[in-house]
Amino acid sequence: MKSNMFTVKRPFSTSHSSVDSKEIKKFQLLAHKWWDEEGEYAALHSMNDIRVPFIRDTLLSMSSNYHLGNPLSGIKILDVGCGGGLLSEPLGRLGASVTGIDPVEDNIRTADQHKSFDPVLAKRIQYKSSSLEEIVEESMETFDVIVASEVVEHVADLETFIKCCSQVLKPEGSLFITTINKTQLSYVLGIVVAEKIMGIVPEGTHEWEKFVPPEELERLLESNGFSVKTVSGMLYNPLLGSWSWVESTSLNYAVHAVKAGAQSHTTDTPPETDIQQHSATAGTAGTVPGGTV
Numbered sequence: 001m002k003s004n005m006f007t008v009k010r011p012f013s014t015s016h017s018s019v020d021s022k023e024i025k026k027f028q029l030l031a032h033k034w035w036d037e038e039g040e041y042a043a044l045h046s047m048n049d050i051r052v053p054f055i056r057d058t059l060l061s062m063s064s065n066y067h068l069g070n071p072l073s074g075i076k077i078l079d080v081g082c083g084g085g086l087l088s089e090p091l092g093r094l095g096a097s098v099t100g101i102d103p104v105e106d107n108i109r110t111a112d113q114h115k116s117f118d119p120v121l122a123k124r125i126q127y128k129s130s131s132l133e134e135i136v137e138e139s140m141e142t143f144d145v146i147v148a149s150e151v152v153e154h155v156a157d158l159e160t161f162i163k164c165c166s167q168v169l170k171p172e173g174s175l176f177i178t179t180i181n182k183t184q185l186s187y188v189l190g191i192v193v194a195e196k197i198m199g200i201v202p203e204g205t206h207e208w209e210k211f212v213p214p215e216e217l218e219r220l221l222e223s224n225g226f227s228v229k230t231v232s233g234m235l236y237n238p239l240l241g242s243w244s245w246v247e248s249t250s251l252n253y254a255v256h257a258v259k260a261g262a263q264s265h266t267t268d269t270p271p272e273t274d275i276q277q278h279s280a281t282a283g284t285a286g287t288v289p290g291g292t293v
Contacts (some may be wrong), residue, residue, distance in 0.1 A: 041084075079091070112127050135164075146175045171262040180252055186211055226259055227257060231254075
C-alpha cells in the first residue's frame with residue numbers, strides 16, 4: 001500500500017554503497033537463465049526445498065495468526081538481490097506481499113516476465129531495479145521481513161548492507177540470510193570443485209575473500225541492533241541435486257536474526273545465539289531448524 005511507502009530523510013548516510021559493480025557485470029550475463037531449473041541456477045532452485053520452509057515455519061512460530069492456504073498473508077517481505085524471482089515467487093504463493101529488488105535491470109525484467117504468467121503473483125509481488133540503499137531512502141521501517149539469500153558474499157560493504165537492512169525493517173522484524181562460510185573447505189568445494197571442476201555454478205561466480213564466517217556475521221548483526229536466533233549448516237549434494245540441514249557450518253549456512261523492539265535499550269544483554277544441531281540424515285524439505293511443519 002502506498003501509505004506505507006513515504007519518502008523519508010534518513011539519519012544514516014547511504015553514500016557508501018554496498019553494490020559491487022563487478023558483481024553486477026557478472027550476473028548481467030546470466031540474467032536470462034534464472035528459470036532454467038537444469039542450468040546455472042539449478043542449485044538455487046533446489047535450495048527452495050529447505051529455505052522456503054525455514055522462512056515459513058520460523059515466521060509461523062513467531063505469530064499467533066494463521067491463514068489457511070496463505071500462511072504468510074499480511075506479511076511484507078523485502079527480497080534483497082532477488083535475481084529472477086526464484087525465492088520471491090514461492091513466498092508470494094504463501095500469501096506474503098513481496099518486494100524484490102536487484103541492481104541488475106535484466107534480472108528484474110526476467111522476474112517481471114515470469115511472475116506475469118500467474119495473476120495471483122502479479123498482484124502480490126512487485127520488483128524494482130534498485131539497490132538496498134535506494135530503498136532506505138524511500139522506506140522507513142516498512143518491512144516485516146528481509147530475505148538476503150546468497151547475497152552477502154557478493155556485496156561491497158557488509159556492514160553498510162546490515163545497517164541498511166536495519167533501517168528498512170520494522171522493530172522486532174526478521175532478517176533471514178543464507179551464505180557461504182570462509183574456510184579452506186569452502187574454497188576447495190565451493191570454488192575449485194563447484195566452479196572449476198563440476199561447473200555447478202559458472203566459474204568466477206564467487207570470490208573466496210568475500211565469503212563470510214558466521215562469527216563475523218553474528219558480530220555485525222548484534223552490533224547493529226539484531227539478536228541472532230538461529231545459525232544452521234546447509235549442505236548441497238550435487239549428485240542428488242538436493243540440499244539438507246547439517247550440524248556443520250563449514251560450507252553453507254543460514255541465519256535468522258530479529259531486530260530489537262522499539263522499547264529495547266542498548267544496554268540490554270543480547271540473548272545467547274541458538275545454534276541449531278541437525279544431522280544430514282535428518283534434513284529434509286519439510287524439516288526446518290527451530291520449527292516444525
